[in-house]
Amino acid sequence: MDIKVRLLSKKDYAGLRRSMSEAYHGFSLWSRANITDLIDIFPEGQLCVEVDGHVVACALSIILNAKKTNIYKSYNEIIDHGKFTKHDYDGDILYGIEVFVHPEFRALRLGRRLYDSRKELCEQMNLKSIVAGGRIPNYHSYADSMSPRLYIEKVKRKEIYDPTLTFQLSNDFHVKKILKDYLPGDVESREFATLLEWNNIYYEPDARSNSATKQTIRLGLVQWQMRLFNDIEGFYDQVEFFVDAVSDYGSDFILFPEFFNTPLMRSYNELPERLAMEKLAEYTHNIVAKIQEFAVSYNVNIIAGSMPLYEKGKLYNASYLCHRNGKLDTFKKVHITPNEFKYYGMVGGNEVKVFDTDCGKVGLLICYDVEFPELGRILAEQGMQLLFVPFMTDTQNGYMRVRHCAQARAIENECYVAIAGSVGNLPRVNNMDIQYSQSAVFTPSDFAFPNNAIKAEATANTEMVLIADVDLYALRDLHEYGTVKNLKDRRTDLYEIIYKD
Numbered sequence: 001m002d003i004k005v006r007l008l009s010k011k012d013y014a015g016l017r018r019s020m021s022e023a024y025h026g027f028s029l030w031s032r033a034n035i036t037d038l039i040d041i042f043p044e045g046q047l048c049v050e051v052d053g054h055v056v057a058c059a060l061s062i063i064l065n066a067k068k069t070n071i072y073k074s075y076n077e078i079i080d081h082g083k084f085t086k087h088d089y090d091g092d093i094l095y096g097i098e099v100f101v102h103p104e105f106r107a108l109r110l111g112r113r114l115y116d117s118r119k120e121l122c123e124q125m126n127l128k129s130i131v132a133g134g135r136i137p138n139y140h141s142y143a144d145s146m147s148p149r150l151y152i153e154k155v156k157r158k159e160i161y162d163p164t165l166t167f168q169l170s171n172d173f174h175v176k177k178i179l180k181d182y183l184p185g186d187v188e189s190r191e192f193a194t195l196l197e198w199n200n201i202y203y204e205p206d207a208r209s210n211s212a213t214k215q216t217i218r219l220g221l222v223q224w225q226m227r228l229f230n231d232i233e234g235f236y237d238q239v240e241f242f243v244d245a246v247s248d249y250g251s252d253f254i255l256f257p258e259f260f261n262t263p264l265m266r267s268y269n270e271l272p273e274r275l276a277m278e279k280l281a282e283y284t285h286n287i288v289a290k291i292q293e294f295a296v297s298y299n300v301n302i303i304a305g306s307m308p309l310y311e312k313g314k315l316y317n318a319s320y321l322c323h324r325n326g327k328l329d330t331f332k333k334v335h336i337t338p339n340e341f342k343y344y345g346m347v348g349g350n351e352v353k354v355f356d357t358d359c360g361k362v363g364l365l366i367c368y369d370v371e372f373p374e375l376g377r378i379l380a381e382q383g384m385q386l387l388f389v390p391f392m393t394d395t396q397n398g399y400m401r402v403r404h405c406a407q408a409r410a411i412e413n414e415c416y417v418a419i420a421g422s423v424g425n426l427p428r429v430n431n432m433d434i435q436y437s438q439s440a441v442f443t444p445s446d447f448a449f450p451n452n453a454i455k456a457e458a459t460a461n462t463e464m465v466l467i468a469d470v471d472l473y474a475l476r477d478l479h480e481y482g483t484v485k486n487l488k489d490r491r492t493d494l495y496e497i498i499y500k501d
Contacts, residue, residue, distance in 0.1 A: 002053070003049065005114065006050060008048040010039055013035055013036075015054055016048070022103055030060075038060055041084060045061040045062060045094070046061070047059045047114055047118070049101075049114060051108075056110065057102065057105065057113075058098065058114075060097050060099075062084055063095065066092055075133050078097075091127075093130070093131050094122045094127045095130075096132035112171065127200060128200060130173075131176070131197050132195075134173075135186060136151065136192060136193065137162065137189055138161065139190055140188050140189070142160065148192045155169070156169060172480070176196065179193045215471065215473050216470070218252050218468070219251065219252070219253050219255070219386075219467070219470060220247075220251035220300075220465055221439045221441070221467075222257070223420060224257050224260045224421075224422045225422070227424065228266055232264065239290075242254070243295075246300070246467070251467065252358075253388070253418075254302045254303065255420040256302070256390060257420045257421045258306040259392050259422075259432070260307075260390075262426065265432065266426075269428060273343040273344055274343070277315060277346075278310055280307075281308040284308060288307075291322050292322045295323060301321065303390065304319065304321075305390040309330075316346065316347060317366055318331065318332050319390060321355055321364060325358070331349070332349025333369055334365075335371070336368070353379075353382060354383060360386060361385050361386070362384065363379035363386070364387075364388050365379075369389075370391075370405045371402070373408070373412065376413050379413070384413065386417075387406075387417045388417075389418065390420055392422055393421060394435060395434075396436050398436070399438065406440075409442075410443055411453065414487055416475075417441070419442075421435065421437030423437045423461045435461075438459070440454060441454070441468040442454060446483050455468045
């Protein structure tokens with residue numbers, strides 16, 4: 001059997017009419033003039049299914065301007081009795097005026113193919129939604145005992161089967177309104193209908209496009225080799241080398257590891273650990289300014305790992321998001337590890353928030369932070385799509401804690417998580433002597449993503465860059481249509497996270 005969905009053409013009318021006659025059961029058929037007019041004014045919106053060379057199913061539609069057309073009017077008013085004068089190519093709603101399938105082919109689920117094709121068209125044309133009036137043909141069996149509203153609720157709860165409404169609900173349409181006197185002569189529905197809507201989650205109100213654009217973001221992770229530098233210029237050269245290399249691949253973000261500037265502590269090895277870290281913090285302002293220059297000149301957003309920040313007598317572990325437009329955002333590590341406190345007297349920051357970038361909403365957590373699920377959930381509630389985690393671990397078990405928790409954050413918060421760490425050793429720098437790392441990009445776990453929920457991962461303990469593309473539209477699909485919906489299915493009636501600003 002050869003099945004294909006394609007655009008309807010004028011020469012299909014004879015075959016279309018034969019299938020209509022079988023499907024309509026006494027309703028008026030679309031005339032050749034009707035079909036010709038629809039194809040002339042909106043050819044992209046007229047779809048059919050061909051089986052072994054015969055047209056056996058069809059979906060017809062027009063575009064309406066929601067500000068100019070009252071979508072709650074009757075069917076004949078909206079189609080202007082077959083004149084289609086309300087069609088507006090610059091409108092914002094795809095209005096479905098017809099879907100039918102020849103009875104002999106309904107077991108093939110051809111209606112679902114037509115609905116999917118309509119959704120693709122809606123997305124491609126950047127239309128706000130698909131709206132359609134839907135008959136409720138089984139209502140006549142219950143009209144004496146229940147109202148249309150109760151009937152629809154029972155269909156929703158699957159207590160009653162309605163061949164039209166059940167199908168539409170299963171295709172992610174929701175009932176917007178009950179319409180009276182919708183289709184005169186529709187005895188089965190008692191002339192009631194549902195106004196159904198499917199929302200395009202990709203709709204951009206300030207844009208209009210005739211082709212779908214996947215929102216693909218390219219990430220570049222630097223698995224940094226710890227090495228000693230003769231001076232700060234040598235450090236800058238190494239940073240610029242990676243920025244240059246990763247930006248050549250068209251990356252939107254570059255992520256460096258936690259404390260990636262600690263080779264500069266070599267000169268302070270004779271000092272107590274706290275004082276050595278304070279001395280390293282003296283470099284931070286100039287390093288951030290230099291990386292900001294790289295972000296602008298190489299046209300890439302750079303997460304400058306993390307560096308010590310000395311502020312008002314307190315020592316923080318801070319990460320810096322250097323935007324390619326020159327803007328700067330700062331995040332202070334919230335959860336300080338026992339060793340950071342023991343050796344350096346570091347304290348935790350008190351703010352958790354997402355950052356708006358030209359590539360979506362971004363969250364930053366530093367190493368140990370990712371092991372606390374509350375932080376990721378707070379960021380998710382603020383709309384986070386990408387979570388960047390610079391880390392530094394000296395042993396494999398420390399690394400595995402970061403890795404597994406990062407993977408959990410990706411799944412439970414329906415986001416991408418990128419982690420980047422350092423490799424090698426620093427034999428002349430106290431408390432920074434060995435490193436273990438395998439940088440990676442993690443995804444949610446569903447059909448649209450890799451089976452193991454790992455988009456990409458570096459070779460363990462080897463200096464390299466990791467490049468990976470992630471699709472933000474896939475996250476929207478997951479949120480609305482995923483096999484499970486972690487964010488939507490939370491029992492907020494039972495528990496919630498309260499963030500104290």
